[in-house]
Amino acid sequence: MNDTLQRLSERFTDQLLETSEAHGDPAAVLRREALLPAIDFLRAEGYTVLEDLAAVDYLTYPLPQPGRLAVMYQLHDIERRRRVRLKVHVSPPDVHLPTISNRWNIADWLEREAWDQFGIVFDGHPNLKRILNHHEFVGHPLRKDYPIKTRQPLSENDSLVDEMALRLRTNGVLLPRHDREILAAATPFSDHGEPAPPGNVSFGARGGASAATLEAVEKLTAGGAVLSEPEFYTDLHTDLMFLNIGPSHPATHGALRTFVALDGETIVAAVGEIGYLHRGFEKTTETQCYNGVIPYTDRLNYVSAILNNFAYCKAVERLLGVETTPRCKAIRVIIGELSRIIDHLVCVGTNLVDIGALTNYWYTFNVRERVYDIFDKLTGARLTNSYGRIGGLARDFYPGCTEDILKVLVDIERSISEVETLVKQNRIFLDRVQDVCSVDARTALSYGWTGPILRASGVAYDVRKAYPYDGYDQYDWDVPVGSVGDTYDRIFVRMYEMVQSVKIIRQAIKTLPGGPVNVADKNVCLPSKDDTYNNIEGLMNHFKLIFEGVKVPPGEIYDCSEAANGELGFYVVADGSGRPYRNRCRPPSFMAFAGYPEMIEGYMIADAIATLGSINIIAGELDR
């Protein structure tokens, strides 16, 4: 038995309902009372990162469950490279669970999402409100009894003043430091008798304003009073200015909204709002067969669609117990790394445009078009490629593909060095990005950050190194890390990652094995066209796989890959049919944007714009 599960079962003998280690993915089902003690126990054991928190509705699940709704807590020990999942069941009408938002910063938003989508109430949560759906929405759409096509229009957008009032109070805006600490201790974060972790108040505010404003804020936010929007503004005789950045703003890359309180040009409090591109990925994919989900995964992080395909396929393959062929693995590495490069090119290019360096955009986009030409030839699409398949790939390389890729790598290297030359010694650029919105490793981990932005803060965690898949451990490459965690580091970690990706691709092409790209399993991969058209067994096999989907035995898995923005995880619950019972996506952008309001507090608007580009929020992935 897994060491952690062993210790958990010793410690919580009575409250542990079930343990499982299927597919090398340890999980434990607990009674509700044991949740907080178990989480604290595991935190002390070294599981210091909350990777994911998601709910499942077992209403129509064929196997009996301890309760209708379940919440899973995916914990990660980033140093010892191990994971464990805790699950707690509740049944309506009693859908209460204790909050863990006082333990991890990211739990705040993840619990809001579980409330929004499943209606689970987290007692003690500072502001349990909807996050992906709009504030006029009624019901909880991811519950199995919510009809997928019941649409609810919105008349007016949320004013966000409640969150802003809470944030002003949490930040202790305008207070001397010792008073701020008293205030922080008095916030709902400490309801469970535990002091708020330093991450929650680490940035503080650098602003200063009149005593009258301070009094007004105190008066208005005391006791958690709920104010209407006009009251909030008129009664707050303030010299703060409130400003919406987004959702329609050139730098918000799609659909993000940040509501900021400004003292002059300095942001003293910020709250983020997401959900503007919430398009029901998780609910919609429950209606598709396993391979039919792949086009939806394209549109998560649409800048590097192929990486999402592969991440999803890998999760389902692990649940099926299928091992892909060596050639498939190598092609996934090559094409995946190419996707990572074009993602980083867009990120760096648009980030530099946002801070006024337009030339780099041409350099990065020209070479991106060259990569698109290859994708176009290989997959038939420029952007949304749908190249992965469960158990393999949509098709093998076309003749001459590796030569095309090797040729484009030269262009990529030139483009990277051109951009580097343009910006690295540029005084204006350096002034804009160095020591701006720095994030320390502890805060980054508390927000569940992964990928380039976590590495910029100095934590060398890369899924490709920590949990090697697709043979990444055969190649010789390094993980670039930053030292300060500022915008400069975030940009340059991406730049150097592109160089490493080029290195990986060259090695993978040199050692590219032959053989088939799809596994020879009739229950997983489509038969050859020759069989489909020429014999009845092949035709039936094809028909059943297309119409009924790949049959995945009942079970569940959390599996992750290193996508361009970080750890892209899929928590798939299978019920034995050809469609996923629950398909939860753990999006790295969600974690990044949850930390964004706290990052920009104390900095200027212009810094906030430069920072937003550097954390590369892709709305499709953020809102799903």
Place this chain on the structure above:
Amino acid sequence: MRSGRLGAPWSAAIPWAPWKRDGGPLTVGLETIFGNSVVTTKIDDVLNWARKNSLFPMPFGTACCAIEFMGLVSAEFDLSRFGAEVVRFSPRQSDLLMVMGTISYKQAPILRRIYDQMPEPKWVLCMGVCACSGGFYDNYCTVQGIDDIIPVDIYVAGCPPRPEGLMDAIMKLQAEKVAKMSVLRTRGPEAPAAVAPLASDGGAVTARPTHESPGP
């Protein structure tokens, strides 16, 4: 520039045009007095010519399609060749609203407000199947086509459309909509409104069903 170039369909329709008979230089109207220093033409032709070649797009990009738009304005496809490259992120400074990407119900009031903020005359380009019809997001949170919210002038099919498709749509819009505007439309009490008010019957004056869209 000679008036004959701007008003080509008009001049072709007049068989007794004097310059055709004697074959001499074009001299009609004021040009008989002032020579080549003036051009006579119709006010609509001049205004439409200018409008057509200086569209100011407001890119309302929410999703994947916006990435293809970025491809369109970059060096490879270079939208500026067609006189529509100066993007304005302020709706008050633009006349072409390009809706690129899925519109959720949470986004819908914002889209409507941005449309209302744009000054007349204005056009709406609807890029990609999500904006046209909801696409394969037939679910609780996605608007099933933005023509429920705002009138649409031209639809572009694709998921996402290729830059060539978007380019084609912009050129069609210029030729079929922008070049056929008339200043008379805003004069007088009976003049038709540029855009019909939103009604339950769809409201969009010139909207066509999506299956007729100019795809790539």
